[in-house]
Amino acid sequence: MTEATPSAAPGTPVVQADSFLTLHYRLSGPQGDVIDTFLEQPATLSLGTGELSPAIEEKLIGMPEGTHTTFELPAGAAFGERNPQMLQWLKRSVLKEMGDPNEEYAVGEVVQFPTPDAQGQFAGTVAELGEDAILFDFNHPLAGQPVTFEVQIIGVL
Secondary structure (H helix, E strand, O other): OOOOOOOOOOOEEOOOOOOOEEEEEEEEEEEEEEEEEOOOOEEEEEEOOOOHEEEEEEEHOEEEEEOOEEEEEOOOOOOOOOOOOEEEEEHHHHHHHHHOOOOOOOOOOOOEEOOOOOOOOEEEEEEEOOOOEEEEOOOOOOOOOOEEEEEEEEEOO
């Protein structure tokens, strides 16, 4: 169920394109929740830095602090369409060089990889296990799927 965005009371901070937010959120697709902070510490993030998809950020802009709402995004709107070129085979020998040589992989497991500049990380999901190589899916888990986003905006700076 989608709630209407409340009007901001005078002096209540409102989400802007470059806001720093403290919030609880639940991101889910047809198979269920992908992220849920409602049972944990709230998340803190800055809009415009790529921490949320642009389509989700666009929906948050204009919401006043204290808003608790849910919205739906159609298939592909939040994380793009699935891209078959994002499926890549990696040799087990390369994986052993990059990480723990005794690592065991399982279909559905999410594996973190260093970015080429070694300053960050990106994730791939094990799609298929081969004898000498493993097929990783580097698409976002919700690419090409409808997304439900529930948010409770705790603070706006």
